[in-house]
Amino acid sequence: MSRPGAVLEVDRNSPPTLFHFGEGVRLERLPLGSRILYPPDPLEPIAHPERAIRRALAHPLDDDPLKDLLRPGMKLTIAFDDLSLPLPPMAQPDVRQLVMEEVVELAAEAGVEDIHLIVATGLHRRMTEDEIRHIVGDRIFTTFWPDCLYNHDAEDEGENVRIGQTSDGHEVTLNRRAAESDLVVYVNLTLVPMDGGHKSMATGLASYRGIRAHHNVETLLGSRSYMHPPDSQLHHSCIQQGRLIEDHVRVFHIETSVNNHAFPTVANFMQKRETDWTPADQATYLALKQLSDFAPRDLKRTIFHSMKAPYGLTGVNAGQVDQVHERTLDVVRKQMTVEVDGQTDIVTMGLPYLGPYNVNSILNPVLVVCLGLGYLFNLYRGRPVVREGGVVIMTHPCRYEFDSVHHPSYIDFYDEVLADTTDPGQIESKYERRFAEDDWYRQLFRKSHAYHGVHPFYAWYWAAHALDHVGDVIVVGGEREVVHRLGFKAATTLADAFEMAEQTVGRYPSVSHLRTPPLLLADVR
Amino acid sequence: MLALQYVRSLPRYALVRATGGRAGVATGDFSLLHLGDVQEPEPPNGSWRRVLPSLAGICGSDTAAITGHASLYLDPLTSYPFVPGHEVVGILAGDGARVVVEPALGCEVRGLSPLCARCVEGRPGLCQRVDEGDLAVGLQTGYCCSTGGGWGEVLIAHESQLHEVPPALSDEAAVLIEPFACSVHAALRGAAGAEDVVVVQGTGTIGLLTLAAIKLFCPPRRLIAVAKHPFQRQQALRLGADQVIRPDEVFQRIRFATEARRLDGPNLSLLLGGADLTFECTGTAAGLDDAFRYTRAGGKVVAVGMPGRESVDWGPIWQRELTVMGAYAYGTEATGARTFDMALAAAPELGLEQLTGPLFQLSEYRDAIAYAVQAGRRSTAKVAFDLRGLRL
Ligand SMILES: [Zn+2]
Numbered sequence: 053m054s055r056p057g058a059v060l061e062v063d064r065n066s067p068p069t070l071f072h073f074g075e076g077v078r079l080e081r082l083p084l085g086s087r088i089l090y091p092p093d094p095l096e097p098i099a100h101p102e103r104a105i106r107r108a109l110a111h112p113l114d115d116d117p118l119k120d121l122l123r124p125g126m127k128l129t130i131a132f133d134d135l136s137l138p139l140p141p142m143a144q145p146d147v148r149q150l151v152m153e154e155v156v157e158l159a160a161e162a163g164v165e166d167i168h169l170i171v172a173t174g175l176h177r178r179m180t181e182d183e184i185r186h187i188v189g190d191r192i193f194t195t196f197w198p199d200c201l202y203n204h205d206a207e208d209e210g211e212n213v214r215i216g217q218t219s220d221g222h223e224v225t226l227n228r229r230a231a232e233s234d235l236v237v238y239v240n241l242t243l244v245p246m247d248g249g250h251k252s253m254a255t256g257l258a259s260y261r262g263i264r265a266h267h268n269v270e271t272l273l274g275s276r277s278y279m280h281p282p283d284s285q286l287h288h289s290c291i292q293q294g295r296l297i298e299d300h301v302r303v304f305h306i307e308t309s310v311n312n313h314a315f316p317t318v319a320n321f322m323q324k325r326e327t328d329w330t331p332a333d334q335a336t337y338l339a340l341k342q343l344s345d346f347a348p349r350d351l352k353r354t355i356f357h358s359m360k361a362p363y364g365l366t367g368v369n370a371g372q373v374d375q376v377h378e379r380t381l382d383v384v385r386k387q388m389t390v391e392v393d394g395q396t397d398i399v400t401m402g403l404p405y406l407g408p409y410n411v412n413s414i415l416n417p418v419l420v421v422c423l424g425l426g427y428l429f430n431l432y433r434g435r436p437v438v439r440e441g442g443v444v445i446m447t448h449p450c451r452y453e454f455d456s457v458h459h460p461s462y463i464d465f466y467d468e469v470l471a472d473t474t475d476p477g478q479i480e481s482k483y484e485r486r487f488a489e490d491d492w493y494r495q496l497f498r499k500s501h502a503y504h505g506v507h508p509f510y511a512w513y514w515a516a517h518a519l520d521h522v523g524d525v526i527v528v529g530g531e532r533e534v535v536h537r538l539g540f541k542a543a544t545t546l547a548d549a550f551e552m553a554e555q556t557v558g559r560y561p562s563v564s565h566l567r568t569p570p571l572l573l574a575d576v577r
Numbered sequence: 578m579l580a581l582q583y584v585r586s587l588p589r590y591a592l593v594r595a596t597g598g599r600a601g602v603a604t605g606d607f608s609l610l611h612l613g614d615v616q617e618p619e620p621p622n623g624s625w626r627r628v629l630p631s632l633a634g635i636c637g638s639d640t641a642a643i644t645g646h647a648s649l650y651l652d653p654l655t656s657y658p659f660v661p662g663h664e665v666v667g668i669l670a671g672d673g674a675r676v677v678v679e680p681a682l683g684c685e686v687r688g689l690s691p692l693c694a695r696c697v698e699g700r701p702g703l704c705q706r707v708d709e710g711d712l713a714v715g716l717q718t719g720y721c722c723s724t725g726g727g728w729g730e731v732l733i734a735h736e737s738q739l740h741e742v743p744p745a746l747s748d749e750a751a752v753l754i755e756p757f758a759c760s761v762h763a764a765l766r767g768a769a770g771a772e773d774v775v776v777v778q779g780t781g782t783i784g785l786l787t788l789a790a791i792k793l794f795c796p797p798r799r800l801i802a803v804a805k806h807p808f809q810r811q812q813a814l815r816l817g818a819d820q821v822i823r824p825d826e827v828f829q830r831i832r833f834a835t836e837a838r839r840l841d842g843p844n845l846s847l848l849l850g851g852a853d854l855t856f857e858c859t860g861t862a863a864g865l866d867d868a869f870r871y872t873r874a875g876g877k878v879v880a881v882g883m884p885g886r887e888s889v890d891w892g893p894i895w896q897r898e899l900t901v902m903g904a905y906a907y908g909t910e911a912t913g914a915r916t917f918d919m920a921l922a923a924a925p926e927l928g929l930e931q932l933t934g935p936l937f938q939l940s941e942y943r944d945a946i947a948y949a950v951q952a953g954r955r956s957t958a959k960v961a962f963d964l965r966g967l968r969l
């Protein structure tokens with residue numbers, strides 16, 4: 053049995069606490085009485101993944117066995133989540149590969165010849181050949197690439213069809229191949245409760261016209277949090293679109309989940325509570341600290357991004373979307389949930405080198421905000437861990453650094469938009485359209501490996517709820533000019549940050565530290 | 578009289594150039610510039626007046642000549658030895674009136690009649706008879722051995738060269754009227770349209786003044802300045818730039834402003850689309866190369882900053898069908914107004930004195946030249962000599 057998540061209080065005997073700091077780590081002393089939120093230990097993985105997958109396909113939830121849905125002459129499309137998750141990427145074989153090999157085998161046995169596999173990138177960047185190969189494995193790759201295995205192209209006018217409008221008046225579009233298929237099999241990997249369900253099809257195979265229905269400031273301010281779908285307008289909107297899609301095309305959903313075994317043996321200490329560190333863990337910490345303090349930036353980045361996680365499969369469910377997703381969420385929550393008693397004045401978080409939008413790339417300043425105030429802040433159920441008007445303290449070097457191939461519109465977003473305003477509502481009304489329709493971004497999105505022109509806006513909207521909720525944000529160790537551009541306060545040390553925070557929340561504040569990654573979901577009572 | 582004099586020596590010129598033209602070397606043992614007691618210039622006839630300079634600016638063209646970077650093209654258009662200094666505010670000997678000097682030495686100044694074709698057009702800066710008349714060869718006061726220049730106690734000026742300075746204008750502002758007139762002329766030559774995106778590349782004195790002139794005389798839809806140093810950024814915004822960008826981000830930012838596409842080559846990027854009109858005020862190969870690649874096909878590049886023998890890529894000029902035009906000096910503009918009068922009328926609103934300083938004595942010329950070469954980095958635009966103490 054793995055240990056459940058825990059909230060430990062800092063006392064005189066507590067060792068210093070691990071903070072991620074971009075491509076580096078720090079040990080910090082938190083004030084006595086601070087609480088540290090630890091995620092549960094990795095759940096015991098399913099012993100025989102292939103067997104579990106076969107079972108799920110043969111005994112789906114509220115649906116016929118996949119085998120019975122396959123017939124010769126049919127048009128079959130397999131759509132799957134891109135490499136934005138899990139984080140870090142999964143060591144091979146990726147569970148999506150195992151699932152897809154099974155699906156393809158069943159299709160072949162049933163005499164299906166017209167099979168396309170589509171990476172459901174939505175408005176994410178096109179995955180590279182290597183990245184796709186990493187997800188699907190060699191066998192599928194060599195069989196289908198490139199004519200029948202490719203990235204969704206949300207900006208290809210001819211290859212996206214409008215399939216209708218929701219009762220709220222939102223447009224729904226779908227990848228043409230999927231829309232015209234007799235059956236779409238969606239292969240998902242759910243890392244956090246935001247992923248999967250109706251959102252898979254409604255964003256992964258959609259276009260800007262469809263996605264903007266829920267990727268906007270109003271919806272995200274109404275999603276408290278978007279990591280808990282029942283309280284998330286984002287998800288209500290996706291469900292509406294998803295239902296329309298299911299009315300239009302037959303979809304068979306396969307969802308998988310993995311445990312939080314996020315770090316390979318070399319970085320095992322990151323996985324553990326500091327009190328559990330062995331001398332070997334201490335030594336690897338020190339070695340990594342040395343490396344991250346002194347190694348050139350590019351080298352560090354290469355080393356960190358080459359880390360692949362030894363996740364174990366914790367769930368695989370197939371069939372109708374709602375039932376499937378319910379089961380998936382149960383396991384994901386079990387893996388992530390930490391029960392927390394009440395809010396605190398301050399929440400601290402150490403931001404790592406990686407978020408969902410910079411696999412094999414740079415966590416630029418806009419993505420730092422997205423990761424800290426978007427993802428980590430929203431990993432709650434009930435109420436945020438930090439109280440309204442409280443302070444979030446994040447540690448990250450926050451350099452003026454961008455990947456010009458993956459994030460060209462992020463550069464302009466930072467330099468043009470944030471120079472003007474950091475208010476999500478203003479940003480949306482004043483600038484979104486201009487970026488979304490920029491011809492060059494569109495070109496790079498379609499032909500190179502750039503995120504869609506509008507994507508930095510979404511990254512910023514992700515943080516809208518947090519920006520609305522907190523009184524102040526302080527970044528420790530960040531480049532001052534950058535931190536100010538983001539609209540935050542800059543501190544050199546954690547101690548300075550606490551002192552600055554007291555001006556907002558008063559003396560002797562209560563403090564929670566999110567000891568993450570691995571990710572945790574705070575169930576705040 | 579006390580003056581700084583520039584003595585011609587091709588070997589020395591080659592030598593200071595070869596050492597990289599660092600200011601310390603250029604004003605050291607091999608200096609082309611000498612401080613000394615110099616013969617006062619003689620007025621050729623009654624149309625000439627003696628002017629006692631108060632402030633005299635150090636222009637980029639001056640430092641280029643001193644550090645060996647000026648174009649040798651200018652050599653036969655210059656008479657030696659000369660007293661430099663063509664950005665001059667001073668007083669008239671006798672009545673003490675405050676004046677600025679319009680330095681171009683065209684037919685009228687030279688006593689030539691009839692005027693050459695360019696002078697008839699009101700462009701004495703382009704005079705075709707600069708080797709004739711009452712003066713030795715020379716394009717401008719400050720590059721002619723007959724007139725003296727601003728870096729000496731006394732110069733002589735033809736009455737057509739004199740413009741009275743309104744009381745509202747301090748000496749520190751008035752010393753910038755000559756470069757400002759150049760900028761006004763450049764702005765009018767570029768003639769930005771109201772819907773244009775215009776870039777001013779380089780924000781030294783000329784760049785800043787060109788920004789101001791564009792904003793005043795032909796304001797475009799968007800005016801972008803390329804600036805290196807904080808002082809330049811701040812002044813560029815004050816003088817009318819809508820946006821200030823760094824030299825290393827021109828392709829990123831101008832692409833965005835013009836909704837162009839960008840392609841990255843092995844050395845430099847290029848834009849498909851780009852700025853409608855660019856004022857190149859650095860006069861450097863790097864500045865020109867960038868300008869030719871971010872100005873849209875069919876667009877215009879106005880060379881305002883003085884270039885020398887620069888190695889630039891002509892590929893984009895050819896393929897993009899660019900119009901590249903020089904903008905030199907001033908005269909009488911299409912409206913019939915003299916550029917200097919336009920500059921004098923507009924100047925009081927601009928707070929030009931913020932661009933001037935520090936001031937040096939003639940005897941401190943080594944420091945002055947070194948300072949001028951690094952003006953932007955040292956948070957100033959115009960370094961000048963202060964000669965007011967010499968007449969006490
Ligand atoms: Zn000049």
Ligand SMILES: [Zn+2]
Pocket residue numbers: 683684685692693694695696701703704705706
């Ligand atoms: Zn003439």
